[in-house]
Amino acid sequence: MALTDITRVEIEKALEEYDRLGREAFLTHYGFRPARRYLLVHHGRHYDSKAIVGAAHGYLPGRRPLAAGEFSGGARHAVALLKGLGFSMAKDPSDQEPPGHDELLRRITKLTVNRSAGRPALYKPITLLWAMGRALRGEPRLTPWTETEQALTGLLRRHGAHGERPRPDYPVASLCRDGIWVLPEHSGEVPTAHGDARLRRWFAERQPLGGLVEPVHDLFHRSAVTRLAVLDAVLGTFFDGLDPAPLLADVGLEEPAGERPGAAEPWIVTAAEYERGCRLIDQWETGNEGKRDTRTTHRPRRSRAARHLVLLRSEGRCENPRCTGQPADVTDRREPILEVDHVLDLALGGRDHPSQMVALCPNCHAVKTRGSTREELRAILLRVAAERHRGVRAGARPLR
Structure with missing residues (x-):
């Protein structure tokens, strides 16, 4: 077995087979998992680099496909081979350092949202709160597109106070680019959250499985302090002047259940968790100094x-x-x-x-x-x- 025997001819045959079978069937047939880091880029499409190399070996005369455990897909092996043959490579957008508490809060409070109406659009905040509620309840991180679309369409219709249309594809596509959402079965970048028919068609054709990136989902599930600090940030940043209580009840983050330590969380806090919580509160306090809840003008946030x-x-x-x-x-x-x-x-x-x-x-x-x-x-x-x-x-x- 030698990767160096593989030429561009064998790689292109493997790419043709990948296109013919589709990603899921190709990976299942050859026993590979989706790429976790490197993707092969060919004619604008993205492919699982290690799986392609393993399959290409089977196109050599008298050779068989390589199993995943027989070689490395890293930068010095399969990736180096593909680059040497003239193929372009890209990193999987979901391959990121897990965000810590501080970075998570920063990403969310700095979310770019449409403000063309003079007020922040609520597409992404509503989507985040829905996912946060799922994490709190321990529900699966990834959901089929039909389930995501149905849930978010209803939430946007009921709680979109700033003219939001019931279009879940907008916030999901945008959150993917923010590094907060992932569609693990899709290789390459998700289309930008602009336009109309093209984006809708992209999701309708692919029906992607998706959800929060794993580190964010885990933080929301296991850390009440982080969850509440993020909730403070989202409501304070995007829901000023609105009553979020109906939305919070709808997504399972209503105040009584969200605040109480309760039987599920013991009456104890570690020094590290307490320190992290205080640091998040310091950030929140700095960003909201002197601000008041506009629904009750004399009540500080x-x-x-x-x-x-x-x-x-x-x-x-x-x-x-x-x-x-x-x-x-x-x-x-x-x-x-x-x-x-x-x-x-x-x-x-x-x-x-x-x-x-x-x-x-x-x-x-x-x-x-x-x-x-x-x-x-x-x-x-x-x-x-x-x-x-x-x-x-x-x-x-x-x-x-």
């Missing part, structure tokens, strides 16, 4: 992620060191009766940040708000919030 971190940090107990006993009862969801409070009012310059927030039982919250000793208690709580904030970031358990 508030972070769901910050509230979630404080509840986890509290481990389900009132953080007032002078608490005489929080209610022994629990909510209908079997959760402690706690209220997250800003020690310094936001309207008076306080921060929407765990370092200035505490979890209080109703009794302590009432004393802090209306009690005759409230100023003394506020000073204590501000110190406690700062200490607990530092303690969790350092990996220490909160002081009792």
Whole structure:
């Protein structure tokens, strides 16, 4: 077996067979998986480079096709052979470094959307929230185009407040180019999210399986802090002046279920997760300094992620060191009766940040708000919030 025996003639025969059978049947026949990194480009079409080389070996006189495990498809082997024969190569657009929490938030808050009507089009935000809800519920990351089209068409009709047409192909094509969405069975670039008939026809003909790139889906599924921080960013960036509650309920991200630590997530937070969450909140706070919810002009915007971190940090107990006993009862969801409070009012310059927030039982919250000793208690709580904030970031358990 020698790859160097393969010539352009054998490669072109393999390409002809690929075109005749179609990608899925070709890969199945020769026992290869879709390319994870390199694609062969020929006459404007993209091919799985390693599979093509393996099949081409079978066109040599007296030789058989090579199995995937018999040679390398990397840059120094199959790819080098193809380049040496004059073929062009491209990297699979889904081959990217997994985005971390900070990069994920940056990509989403910097999404390019159509603003020709003077307001941001909601195609991509609605699509993201739908996918986020699926990830939260543990549903499959990739869905057939018929399912994606049906779900997003309905959501765009019901919640497209800025003249959006029920066209799921627009946001999916655009999110693919943003590096947030992937169509794994399709080689090469997805058409740009412009035009009309051509884009619609492209999706109708290919019926692509698709969904969020795996690292993003996994972050949304396993990290409530990331999920809530992204939700804060999406709503604050694209839904200003709108009531997102009906949409959030429709996609399964309604506030009560989205915020609560709940039985599915234990009352514990690691130092790394707490640190990442605070960093995302810092970004959100910087980008929204002085901004208010225009639906209630006197109410500053508030972070769901910050509230979630404080509840986890509290481990389900009132953080007032002078608490005489929080209610022994629990909510209908079997959760402690706690209220997250800003020690310094936001309207008076306080921060929407765990370092200035505490979890209080109703009794302590009432004393802090209306009690005759409230100023003394506020000073204590501000110190406690700062200490607990530092303690969790350092990996220490909160002081009792």
